[in-house]
Amino acid sequence: MRDTAAEGGALVLAATPIGNLRDASERLREYLSSADVVAVEDTRRLRTLASGLGVSVGGRVVTNHDHNEARRAEELVEEVRAGRTVLLISDAGMPTVSDPGFRVVERAAEEGLRITCAPGPSAVLSALAVSGLPTDRFTFEGFIPRKASDRRTRLRELTGERRTMVFYEAPHRLAAMLGALVETFGDERRAVVARELTKLHEEVLRGTLGELYVWAEHHQVRGEIAVVLAGAAEPEAADPEDLTGEVESLVAEGMRLKEAAGQVAEENNVSKRDLYEAVLAERSSDG
Numbered sequence: 001m002r003d004t005a006a007e008g009g010a011l012v013l014a015a016t017p018i019g020n021l022r023d024a025s026e027r028l029r030e031y032l033s034s035a036d037v038v039a040v041e042d043t044r045r046l047r048t049l050a051s052g053l054g055v056s057v058g059g060r061v062v063t064n065h066d067h068n069e070a071r072r073a074e075e076l077v078e079e080v081r082a083g084r085t086v087l088l089i090s091d092a093g094m095p096t097v098s099d100p101g102f103r104v105v106e107r108a109a110e111e112g113l114r115i116t117c118a119p120g121p122s123a124v125l126s127a128l129a130v131s132g133l134p135t136d137r138f139t140f141e142g143f144i145p146r147k148a149s150d151r152r153t154r155l156r157e158l159t160g161e162r163r164t165m166v167f168y169e170a171p172h173r174l175a176a177m178l179g180a181l182v183e184t185f186g187d188e189r190r191a192v193v194a195r196e197l198t199k200l201h202e203e204v205l206r207g208t209l210g211e212l213y214v215w216a217e218h219h220q221v222r223g224e225i226a227v228v229l230a231g232a233a234e235p236e237a238a239d240p241e242d243l244t245g246e247v248e249s250l251v252a253e254g255m256r257l258k259e260a261a262g263q264v265a266e267e268n269n270v271s272k273r274d275l276y277e278a279v280l281a282e283r284s285s286d287g
Contacts, residue, residue: 015120019199027118035087039064127194127226138164155184162231175216190230196223240278
């Protein structure tokens with residue numbers, strides 16, 4: 001295994017401000033000045049960022065976006081292999097998180113090259129943190145499909161998801177997206193719409209899906225949007241006494257009592273021992 005750290009080559013993923021330039025880290029500033037190659041989505045955005053931070057970009061600037069990333073990945077990996085520092089940034093937030101960068105990281109990882117991160121702003125984590133919804137377990141779902149049939153299919157896959165879910169959505173599609181969430185999860189599920197996080201017109205709306213859908217229908221929504229959705233409620237535990245009939249049906253089909261009790265207990269998330277004892281108690285009372 002090659003020690004590329006000793007050779008000086010590295011791929012650096014750096015988070016850029018999602019709205020407020022003061023969120024830029026000192027490490028981002030340093031890498032913008034010192035990196036041999038700076039890979040960006042949009043060179044105009046880079047110029048604006050560097051100007052706002054009072055930084056001069058010292059290295060060669062190349063584009064890395066959705067349309068050229070597969071081809072660019074090989075070039076950037078070659079730069080790292082040659083011992084150079086490649087800074088990879090997106091227009092806002094962390095590269096690879098619903099932004100370009102994954103293909104480059106994937107190739108660098110396959111090569112065993114050094115990959116490091118200068119962490120910072122993230123719309124996903126910011127929206128989750130301010131949502132007021134559980135943060136101990138969550139899933140990032142990004143943008144859901146635009147086509148209605150594909151969107152319904154994707155959302156149905158999440159009906160049993162108990163973790164808090166974070167989505168991105170374009171402002172002009174927010175009402176349709178919230179309507180689809182209502183259709184799938186019901187209008188009483190708790191949710192949050194976080195708009196323009198860290199920016200001047202930041203707005204965080206908390207309520208039920210039904211309430212947020214009505215709001216979006218009657219407002220001209222603008223800006224960057226993240227939607228945070230509460231996970232499904234924990235199912236109520238079944239009463240073992242209500243499951244004894246299922247166990248006896250399996251026994252009547254030839255299954256041993258302990259095996260039948262174990263199967264039914266697992267399917268209904270109850271204690272095998274409690275269910276087994278409930279069956280014996282019912283048999284005793286019937287006798």
